[in-house]
Amino acid sequence: MFIVWRKEWMNEYESPWSIFEKVSLANHISRTEILKTLGNAEVKKIKKILLTDSRRELIKLSGFDLNILKQYLGVDLSVLNKSVISTLLKPVEYYQEPISTWFPQLLNWCPECIKGGYHSWLHQFSLFHSCPIHQIKLLSLCPKCLNPIPFLVSDLALSEPFTCMCGFKLADIGSTPWSQWKMKVEIADVPVSKWIAQGKRDDSNRLLFSPLVSSIQHFTLESKIQSKFFNVKVASTQDYSYRDEFKNDLYKQNCRCFRNIDHYVRKKFIKKHLKCILMLQELRKNENEEFPPICPYAYAYVFWKQTLLGREHFYNNLVISRRRPGITVATELIEHIIDDYKNRLFAHTNLSKYDNREMFHWVINRVTSELCLNYFYEWLKIAVEGAEQISVPNQDKLDIMLQNSIPRAILKHNSDVRQKQKIEIILPNVDRRINLNEFKCPLSTKTMKKLLFKMNSFKPLSVAMRIYENPSDENKRIESYVKQYVMKLRI
Numbered sequence: 500m501f502i503v504w505r506k507e508w509m510n511e512y513e514s515p516w517s518i519f520e521k522v523s524l525a526n527h528i529s530r531t532e533i534l535k536t537l538g539n540a541e542v543k544k545i546k547k548i549l550l551t552d553s554r555r556e557l558i559k560l561s562g563f564d565l566n567i568l569k570q571y572l573g574v575d576l577s578v579l580n581k582s583v584i585s586t587l588l589k590p591v592e593y594y595q596e597p598i599s600t601w602f603p604q605l606l607n608w609c610p611e612c613i614k615g616g617y618h619s620w621l622h623q624f625s626l627f628h629s630c631p632i633h634q635i636k637l638l639s640l641c642p643k644c645l646n647p648i649p650f651l652v653s654d655l656a657l658s659e660p661f662t663c664m665c666g667f668k669l670a671d672i673g674s675t676p677w678s679q680w681k682m683k684v685e686i687a688d689v690p691v692s693k694w695i696a697q698g699k700r701d702d703s704n705r706l707l708f709s710p711l712v713s714s715i716q717h718f719t720l721e722s723k724i725q726s727k728f729f730n731v732k733v734a735s736t737q738d739y740s741y742r743d744e745f746k747n748d749l750y751k752q753n754c755r756c757f758r759n760i761d762h763y764v765r766k767k768f769i770k771k772h773l774k775c776i777l778m779l780q781e782l783r784k785n786e787n788e789e790f791p792p793i794c795p796y797a798y799a800y801v802f803w804k805q806t807l808l809g810r811e812h813f814y815n816n817l818v819i820s821r822r823r824p825g826i827t828v829a830t831e832l833i834e835h836i837i838d839d840y841k842n843r844l845f846a847h848t849n850l851s852k853y854d855n856r857e858m859f860h861w862v863i864n865r866v867t868s869e870l871c872l873n874y875f876y877e878w879l880k881i882a883v884e885g886a887e888q889i890s891v892p893n894q895d896k897l898d899i900m901l902q903n904s905i906p907r908a909i910l911k912h913n914s915d916v917r918q919k920q921k922i923e924i925i926l927p928n929v930d931r932r933i934n935l936n937e938f939k940c941p942l943s944t945k946t947m948k949k950l951l952f953k954m955n956s957f958k959p960l961s962v963a964m965r966i967y968e969n970p971s972d973e974n975k976r977i978e979s980y981v982k983q984y985v986m987k988l989r990i
Contacts, residue, residue: 506573517618524660555651606648615682616672631691643667707910722923728858753828772796783954792941795882873904
């Protein structure tokens with residue numbers, strides 16, 4: 500099969516995704532047919548239905564024969580990819596991250612650029628949230644069906660070129676003359692221009708941040724907090740007890756940190772609603788009545804703590820338990836996030852050679868504190884609706900809440916860990932204020948407070964004991980009612 504392609508259709512920083520969409524459009528062929536034509540010998544032997552994502556990826560172009568690809572396109576697409584990716588990653592090249600962290604396999608695009616059939620590596624880079632050319636927010640979901648589109652040479656989510664399976668056209672360039680397919684690319688975003696212009700990183704400092712939530716604009720802000728640390732000493736790399744001691748320290752620090760945050764939340768937000776919490780956790784109600792309405796403060800606190808500590812039931816006593824095998828922190832929900840920061844900082848500070856635990860624990864505790872508190876704010880946002888509807892979010896929603904809670908702060912420290920350490924913190928403005936005037940506690944009346952002490956606990960275990968002692972129809976009806984109520988509030 501002969502493929503029509505003109506080199507002048509390509510633009511600076513253009514990604515292979517839009518290149519192959521244009522190839523598909525110009526030649527009236529599917530993306531799988533493109534891959535079969537330009538693919539390597541191994542791909543050409545594979546049946547179409549067995550072409551996995553690893554063969555369709557656009558970073559290393561592992562499914563393509565690079566010589567054939569160069570012959571058809573007139574340029575070495577593999578070399579161009581490496582050049583652009585290397586330029587974008589230069590300021591953070593010491594971050595030992597999978598390439599998918601920086602360039603996810605789900606498409607991000609500019610609605611203005613895509614009108615001209617243009618998609619850029621600048622759109623795909625995870626630290627750029629706005630189009631550097633038009634300075635508008637990038638899209639990551641189809642505006643019509645709200646589904647993501649893979650950043651692959653794939654027919655899975657796209658039907659015709661630049662067209663979602665639902666029929667929505669990301670771009671309609673089919674009626675545009677081919678001579679107009681090349682658009683002018685001018686980067687208007689100053690922080691992006693500065694990022695690209697950096698020939699090399701600043702070797703005197705290391706940056707600690709989460710690529711999941713950081714934006715290029717954050718790196719241009721001035722540091723707001725500085726803290727100095729001392730007591731750096733050499734650690735023996737042969738002393739394996741040192742690592743065990745470090746893990747035990749980390750767990751103790753995490754427990755202490757969470758207790759402080761828990762105390763702060765109880766004092767600032769729920770000091771007047773401790774009885775409401777007791778009523779929800781103990782499943783208290785009058786004998787022949789339904790469960791009373793849920794206080795939104797109690798709702799936010801109980802489910803925040805249950806999910807954070809990794810407890811199965813909200814009606815258990817939510818206290819920090821002893822360290823269990825395989826668990827390095829008490830706040831199990833955020834263990835992987837803390838572990839991520841820990842590993843980055845471990846590598847940055849060469850902690851296997853230099854024992855600087857004072858700085859290490861300060862950084863991890865700060866991240867943990869902000870993360871836990873942000874996560875409580877996320878529960879507050881949904882507390883009124885959740886309490887009224889007697890419902891909790893599903894796992895997908897919880898994942899979004901957790902990602903929204905990851906600190907945006909960027910921490911900078913000296914790369915030479917033998918020297919006195921000065922931590923500088925860049926704090927992007929994130930408005931997490933909650934309008935607490937909307938929170939009307941339905942249990943705040945004197946009558947309800949008095950009734951609380953007359954109510955009985957209807958935890959599943961106590962209801963089961965009732966049936967064991969007296970398997971009456973009434974007790975079975977109560978058991979069914981309690982089960983339905985608990986299921987509504989099951990994470």
